[in-house]
Amino acid sequence: MPTITIDGVAYEVEAGRNLLESCLSLGLDLPYFCWHPAMGSIGACRQCAVVQYQNAEDNRGRIVMGCMTPVTDGAIFSLSGDKARHFREAIVESLMLNHPHDCPVCAEGGECHLQDMTVMVGHRDRHYRGRKNTHRNQYLGPLINHEMNRCITCYRCTRYYRDYAGGTDLAAMAAHDHIYFGRHQEGVLQSEFAGNLVEVCPTGVFTDKSLVHDYTRKWDLQSAPSVCTACAVGCNTIPGERYGRLKRVHNRFNAEVNGYFLCDRGRFGAGFVNSDRALEFPGLREADGRYRALDHHDALHRMMDSCAAGKVAGIGSPRASVEANYLLRLLAGTDNFAPGFSDAEQDLVNLALRLQQQSAAVTPDIRTIESADAVLVLGEDVTNTAPRIALALRQSVRNKAYEMAAGLRLETWQDAAIRNLAQQQRSPLFIAAVADTPLDDVATRRLSLAPEGIAALGQAVAAGISGAASATPGSTSGEAVDIVAALARASRPLVIAGTGCGSAAVLQAAAEVANALCSSGRQAMLCLCVPEANSLGQAMLAGPKAPNLGALEERARAGEIDTLVVLENDLYRRGNSAGIDALLAECRNVIVLDGLDNATTSAATLVLPAANFAESEGTLVSLEGRAQRYYPLFQPREERRPSWVWLLACMKELERPDVHSLHHFDDITRACAADIPALAGITAAAPDLHYLNLGVKIPRQPSRYSGRTAMRANISVHEPKQREDEETPLAFTMEGLNRSQPGALLPWVWSPGWNSNQSLHKFQTHAGGPLKGGTAGVRLLHPGAAGGHRISDITAPATAAASAAPDLWQLVPRPRIFGSDELSALSPGLAELVVPGFIELSPADAGRLGVATGDGVDVGDGIATLEVRVNATMTTGCAGYSAGFAGSGNLAPLARVTLQRAANWQRRPQLIGSDRGNGSGSSHV
């Protein structure tokens, strides 16, 4: 470890880092703008200037940029000397020549890195008396607001958007003091990760549009550590609340899950919390089909009566917490509990779980995915199913660049130099999919294949790896040969597949490739994507023998179910509507717990309003088998209750002995861990309710939280006592300590002088490193521990016979980041980006059917009518469909169906609302 001297004090620092990082890691406040821990240095802003001395005799020194200066043994620096301080002050002044100083009306105000740095350098008086530039702002879509005047030209936005996230439609325009960061023309930002601009831009140029329109300053937000519920990646989030409304979602750093970034589904997809479709009271269906509101006592008694008399079955949900599902499973009994997947998905998720449990390959986290030096993606369109992983894959292809840089002894943070060096050279990434995917631009090759073709390719690759020498020539396709060569050359090969293309054979093939790599002595990684926030936890809980929806439907038809309890699950998204209709109609009592009104709640005899993720606590198991806890950030209104509260109360009323000793949320977690071996680890996901941080709770409100009395002064001027949190170590107050607690309990980041999200480094072991309190969550799958290579022992569930009749098309899911997830698609803003349900066809197939993009097709015998999109990359014979969309519920993956041009189809007008730029500057308030 090199020793450096800063202002006369000697410090040991980590080799290979730059001076700026090292200073921040040492707790020294050195201002900066353009450096970012995930994006390295370019030395653009000149804010991190320090003085470096040649040797002890040198008393003049010279100005260097901290972020561009490696720490070398014996180096001597001054941060606090006048020369460096005046330089840094002048930099802020010059960066602000054109800055409008409109903090009071700026959505960044109060959490602005520019404000923090201005104060930090001590700059106060502006000398510039000229006119400031005024830019025209652009309409950038429904999610992000643009206010270009506030720009300080640090270039973080384009470096993030283009270099890091691979976006092509945001660039730096013009030069010198006309520089402009925006699009070629107004319009929706195309990257699925555009929302991170909100956190990456150190000023108020890019801000969260929904926050701008429903505004609260950071210091007035109540926040809690949460987990994104929009897909199975389980990114850690910090949602903020005020007045009972969810205002925004920020990233919560987790070095192993999401690092610094979220996808737009996660960031902007929580708005459903504020939906006016939210259920507030229990409802009992009257004879005329209307619902009568009940209070929760009445509702509980109704529920208890229904559950006491007759046979009970339960349908859980992969979007509900482990705890709620566990209670329902207790209530209904193991044999009467369906996990709530669609039948096809249940088999796939079970298979994915088993393959991971039995594979010798490592189940990677986000860091190891980024470290992969060769990647094979089989069938999964990760950008649309597990988006954050796609962003990690965009970094993995840069390992080639880092290799080249290592050859020249360039430090990894030398961002501009390394990008210049590597140009278009990337590590291998092969994608086999039914059609194009958003990662194609960084892929070595993308092959369009039907699911059987993808599986066969995987098998050929596996065979090629394990028996490379013995494989008979000609038995593997040319493509497979290239892939085998790339994977065999790699030291950290990664195979990705998932439930996304609906094929068990593809999952199996992926596992075989990973195992073949392991057998040949490589430390291979196997990442299997599943669809929802708790899909994997649900498979662990229910086990492979659990009945599926089809089985419950049969039992219901046979009169074997009197009361059906449905937990947070719109069944009409899970199976064909006729089957679900029958299931619900055959049960005397249908009790549905859910947060928003949907088709299933509308078919219930009793509806119980369930709190959503922002109003309740729970554990979710992510696709890497990480159990993570989320916490309520505000109190549910009216009669909404967390599902676990409803279920526990009902079972207590029933005097069930198995819940006798369960009182708190933690008790359920512990009971579940004791009961279900696969979930034994979940108690370690986060500390229990008794955890105290140096004797006090952890506050959800920052110490500057203001106006608590005024908030409800329209009702009463007396401020009520703050609600006590009896279930978690967090408190609904400003009192307490938010410092050095475990990472799972980090409700917000703030540090004196650091009001923006850049204060995060104060919570990290070193700048950019893991949290001091430890990384949140616990891995339930022990990566790579199994060592069993017998994948072939696991038989994949039989898929429909592959007889490709010429007038039948195979349905292949084409999930979309915006639209395929139920709840996020209901969030305002994001909902504008959801396209109508579709069928994608190859030009040849479209020609055969006589349809063009925008026409309609009838699928099967009237099970769906959807809009056609002709896609030149679509595999002929396959029909991609908008999986998870309203209107696609009847379509089953891999089913072979007839297609027919729809008569009386009304084509949509060409323009969609959000594409229509609404004039310069008028898009902001």
Added chain:
Amino acid sequence: MLTGDCMSELIPVVSDGETALSAAEIALIDAEIAHVPYRSAVAIDALKIVQAQRGWVSDESLRAIARHLRMSAAELDGVATFYNLIFRRPVGEQVILLCNSISCWIKGCDTLQAQISERLGIGLGETTADNRYTLLPVTCLGACDKAPVLMVGEELHEDVSAQSLRELLAGSGDDR
């Protein structure tokens, strides 16, 4: 960066029949492409070629070039707007580039500018109503020893005086 040539088979390219580039322009641009490793490396040349043909680079022209070079319109626009001699708005038949950098400023470019403005009725960045002239400032034409200087079209005029400017602009403006 999505401009990789290696991925050419993956990035949908509008077939040349649909682009707004003329066959002559394409031929000139392709000749440049032959000399470089990446198509996008000829961005500046391509902009100049199209500007030479059309006088300026409209949004449509820019998108056509971007498609031809398989780069994003935003990225190409970043290049185009960086250079002040790539015109992203229509200009007159002749562009007057008046140097206002240090030597020319000392030698009175402000007076020249006032004279031009009075004579042609346009300020900086403006085009005469008859579309003959556009007046643009430029930072040093590399002829500081002959300051003040300006260019009209392709022609450099050195040691410009009130008199020589009057002659230069004779036959233009109101008295035409």
